[in-house]
Amino acid sequence: MGTNPIVTLADLNATQVRFYMEESDLDKVTVGNKVTVVFDALPDQEFTGAIARVDPMLVTVDGTSAAQVWATLDVPDDQTALLAGMTAEVKVVAGEAYKTLLVPVQALRELAPGQFAVFVVNESGELKIRPVEVGLRDFANAQILSGLEQGEVISTGTVETE
Structure with missing residues (x-):
């Protein structure tokens, strides 16, 4: 039963x-x-x-x-x-950040696990790779803790390197 x-x-x-x-x-x-x-x-x-x-x-x-x-x-x-x-x-909500620098995740290049860089456009229009420290991120944006300043121009496209 x-x-x-x-x-x-x-x-x-x-x-x-x-x-x-x-x-x-x-x-x-x-x-x-x-x-x-x-x-x-x-x-x-x-x-x-x-x-x-x-x-x-x-x-x-x-x-x-x-x-x-x-x-x-x-x-x-x-x-x-x-x-x-x-x-x-x-x-x-896994984390929150206010008044912070965000970049599109497509701009990030993973150099090694947990180590990232972005391509920054310099004064002469050339792209230079620069390491950055990444904080919170989601599917669209990543928080940049250091290595990039507000107003700098970065590349989100494909970059050919030698």
């Missing part, structure tokens, strides 16, 4: 969302990271919150190693449209 649950209780006073992050992205995530969440059923509302827990054991999701992550959401008291089990898109 099997036993099936008769009732499932949900605590909607502390709204949490559970999602999975691939193992390769876990180095960018820690408890306290900000998240933004958009539920499929509420596409015009964005909720914010923070990661509350990253489970220490990996699981396999669709053939990929991933960790289960829990985030607590800041939900207004008058929000009654959230239901347990809803599907959502979760974006994790």
Whole structure:
């Protein structure tokens, strides 16, 4: 004789969302990271919150190693449209930088693992390679911590070198 649950209780006073992050992205995530969440059923509302827990054991999701992550959401008291089990898109803010120098990631040349350079256009219009220290980056931009000054012109295209 099997036993099936008769009732499932949900605590909607502390709204949490559970999602999975691939193992390769876990180095960018820690408890306290900000998240933004958009539920499929509420596409015009964005909720914010923070990661509350990253489970220490990996699981396999669709053939990929991933960790289960829990985030607590800041939900207004008058929000009654959230239901347990809803599907959502979760974006994790892995880092933030303000008033910083950004370059397109296409401009970066990886010299060695973790070592980058850009091609800078000098006064005579020639391209010169220059090492730079890279901070935060995403799919579009990279933060430059040192090695480049605001206003300098860089190349984002293919450069032939000898």
